[in-house]
Amino acid sequence: MRMKHLASPLMPPSEMGEKVRQFPWEDTPLGPILSWPATLRIAVDMLLVSKVPTCLVWGAQLSTIYNDAFNEMLGKRQVLGCSFDDVLGESWEKVGPILFKALSGEATLIENLPLIINRNGASEPSYFTFSCTPVRDESGAIVGVLDKVIETTAHVQSEQQWRMLAFAHEQQVRARTADLEHLWQLSGGMAQDVKNLLGGICSSLALLEQRLAQGHLERLDTCIESARGAANQAVALADRLLAFSCFQALDPQPVNVTQLIDGMAAVLSQSLGSQITLQMHLELLPWTVLVDVEQLQHALQSLCLNACDALPNGGRVIVSTGNVRYDACEQGHDGLLPGDYTYVQVEDNGCGMGPEAVVRAFEPFFTGKSAGQGHGLGLAMIYGFVRQSGGRALIESEPGKGTRVRLLLPRHLTQD
Known part of the structure; x- marks a missing residue:
C-alpha cells in the first residue's frame, strides 16, 4: 500500500511528510497518491528525509512537493502541489531557465542568485544557490527535477x-x-x-x-x-x-563692514592695478557684525588678489556688502543655522573654475596655481577665520564666467 510505503519507519516523522500524506493529490495533475509511480514515490521519500531545502518539480505541469527545510524558506505560504512557476512568482524569470536546463538533461549549479522573495506577506531581496538534478523513470525519460536550494543571503550581505x-x-x-x-x-x-x-x-x-x-x-x-x-x-x-587651524586668538569687535571696506577702497584699487576696474556696491545700513578687523581686512585683500590672478588681461572686480536672512537651516554639514547675516562679497569676471575645483576650493593645500606660486592656504585660512567667527564662506564659479566668494557673518544684535 502506497500510504504504508510513505509512512515507512525508514523515514523519520516530519511536518511536511504528514502534509504530503494528507494532501488531496487526486485534485492535482499528479493524481491519487496510491497511483503514484515508484520513481515519484522514491523521489518524495528522498526529499522528505533530506535536511537540505529541497523541492521536487514533477511532470509537464511542474507540480511541486517539498520538505520541511524548504517549507521554512517559504514562510507562511502554502503552495504544496502548485505549479513551480506559481511557487516562485516574480523569481520565476530568473529560476525558470535553470529548471528547464535540468529538464533537458543538464544538471546545473547556480550560486548566490539574487531574487526578490515574497514570504511572510512581504517582498524582500535575497540570495540563493540552486542545484537542479534531473529525475529519470525506469525507461530513462526525464520526468522531474530535484531542486536543492540553499539561502545565502546572510553570507552575501x-x-x-x-x-x-x-x-x-x-x-x-x-x-x-x-x-x-x-x-x-x-x-x-x-x-x-x-x-x-x-x-x-x-x-x-x-x-x-x-x-x-x-x-x-x-x-x-x-x-x-x-x-x-x-x-x-x-x-x-x-x-x-x-x-x-582655528587656534588663533581673535580680537572680535563690533564692525560696520561698509565703513570698513569703504576705507580700504584706495588700497584695494592700488593692489588690483590699472588694468582692473574696482567697483563698490555697499549696503548703506549693514547689520553690525562681531569680527576681528585685521583678519577681515586680510581676507578681503586676499580675495581681491585671487581675483586679480584670475584677470591676467584685466577686467572687473566688484566688492559688495549686504544683509540676508535665512529662515530655515541650510542642508549639509556646512549648512547655516536660521538667522540674520551680513555678507562681504568679492566677484570677478575672470577665467572662473570648474565644478571639481569649486568643490575643493576651501580645502587646505588645494591650489589651481602653478608650482611655487601658492600653497593652497589662502582660501582655507579665510574659511577657518570665518568659521571661527560663527559664519560661513561660500563660493560660486564657472569656467569663463568668473568667480564669486561670499563671506557670511552673523548679525551682532546687542551692538546693533
Whole structure:
C-alpha cells in the first residue's frame, strides 16, 4: 500500500511528510497518491528525509512537493502541489531557465542568485544557490527535477559589508596618504618662506653689525627697518597659519563692514592695478557684525588678489556688502543655522573654475596655481577665520564666467 510505503519507519516523522500524506493529490495533475509511480514515490521519500531545502518539480505541469527545510524558506505560504512557476512568482524569470536546463538533461549549479522573495506577506531581496538534478523513470525519460536550494543571503550581505568596509578603509588610507603628501608640500613651502624671512633678518643684522664695526652710523635705520619688516612678515605668516587651524586668538569687535571696506577702497584699487576696474556696491545700513578687523581686512585683500590672478588681461572686480536672512537651516554639514547675516562679497569676471575645483576650493593645500606660486592656504585660512567667527564662506564659479566668494557673518544684535 502506497500510504504504508510513505509512512515507512525508514523515514523519520516530519511536518511536511504528514502534509504530503494528507494532501488531496487526486485534485492535482499528479493524481491519487496510491497511483503514484515508484520513481515519484522514491523521489518524495528522498526529499522528505533530506535536511537540505529541497523541492521536487514533477511532470509537464511542474507540480511541486517539498520538505520541511524548504517549507521554512517559504514562510507562511502554502503552495504544496502548485505549479513551480506559481511557487516562485516574480523569481520565476530568473529560476525558470535553470529548471528547464535540468529538464533537458543538464544538471546545473547556480550560486548566490539574487531574487526578490515574497514570504511572510512581504517582498524582500535575497540570495540563493540552486542545484537542479534531473529525475529519470525506469525507461530513462526525464520526468522531474530535484531542486536543492540553499539561502545565502546572510553570507552575501556579510561579504558585501566586508567589501564596503574594506573600500572605506582603502579610501581612508588614500585620504591619509594624500594628507601626508599635502603636509610634506606645506612643510617644504613654509620652510622656504621662513628661511627667506630669516635670511632677510640675518642679512640686515649682518649689515648692521658690519657698519657698526666700521663706525659707519649713517643709514642704520634702513637695516633696522628691513629686519623689522621681515620679522613682521614672519609674525603675519604665523598668524595666518593659526587662523587656518582655528587656534588663533581673535580680537572680535563690533564692525560696520561698509565703513570698513569703504576705507580700504584706495588700497584695494592700488593692489588690483590699472588694468582692473574696482567697483563698490555697499549696503548703506549693514547689520553690525562681531569680527576681528585685521583678519577681515586680510581676507578681503586676499580675495581681491585671487581675483586679480584670475584677470591676467584685466577686467572687473566688484566688492559688495549686504544683509540676508535665512529662515530655515541650510542642508549639509556646512549648512547655516536660521538667522540674520551680513555678507562681504568679492566677484570677478575672470577665467572662473570648474565644478571639481569649486568643490575643493576651501580645502587646505588645494591650489589651481602653478608650482611655487601658492600653497593652497589662502582660501582655507579665510574659511577657518570665518568659521571661527560663527559664519560661513561660500563660493560660486564657472569656467569663463568668473568667480564669486561670499563671506557670511552673523548679525551682532546687542551692538546693533
